[in-house]
Amino acid sequence: MTDTTHDIVDTAVAAGSFTTLVAAVTAAGLVDTLKGAGPFTVFAPSDDAFAVLPAGTVEDLVKPENKDKLTAILMLHVVPGKVMASDVSGQVMDPATAGGATIHVDGTDGVTVNGAKVVTPDIACSNGVIHVIDAVLLPKG
Template sequence: MNLVKKISTIVVIAAISISCDGKKKEGETTDVATDTTEVVADTTKVETASTIVDVALGNPDFSTLVAAVKAAGLVETLSSEGPFTVFAPTNAAFDKLPAGAVDSLLKPENLEKLKGLLTYHVVAGKFDAAAVTEAITKGKGKFTVTTVQGGKIDLGLKDGKVTLTDANGKTSTVVIADVAASNGVIHAIDSVVMPK
């Protein structure tokens, strides 16, 4: 039963119990209906506001990614209609990079390199785990995607998990799949993938 039906049922039950009681208080039914309208409006706001950037902002495991997206000026792009599939490195994935690499990437003089790295993790279109797995199976173990950056990533399966092989032959594994957003889907990965 969806939220609107549940709330409607509560309103009907409240109205019946008030009329059965015979002691209806003036304005009581109206107050319940007003509260119902507010709940429905709030739910709509939450559903429409959850872009890829909003979802990442709400998850502390993506704080390094969010800082990088902000530094690269990609917030507006990743908040746009999309849809996008983002293979999002967790903070632990960024921690695997050589010491000082993240700080270096965040410097203004490395803006284009940072944009290239981040857009290498983004694919146009929405590919949930089921679609990716099906494409890998149809591709006899490999599904190659072209990223927004223009480079390619090979997706495969290992021990039941989706893996990414970047342009340099390095691999990453999807550790959390299908984090839904209003403009696409996020798959958290355990290593940063690198373009050539």
């Protein structure tokens, strides 16, 4: 799936399988950021990935008083630059995220990010790339 005419947010909306992620990005006020010039690499949890979080987690995170925590979680899923799956194939790296934390990317057996498996790689967008992952990345500690 390649759509280089739509940005990351519009591509996620059009896909239909990221409604929770889009709602979270909206609640955190990050829509304009992810519509920016980029390029960005976004590890996008599917709605199914959000569904396995403990009951009430998402509802709690999108409350206005939890915006900072939600933003920190979402920023774990964004790496500056455009990184395609082939760029990490056979490699292990710990890139810095847009939020300043590091994530562990392992491309030695498929691609995993902090243990979450990339289930659909390389969805090209006008301002970067989306890789669909099967779990939500959470801050350590």
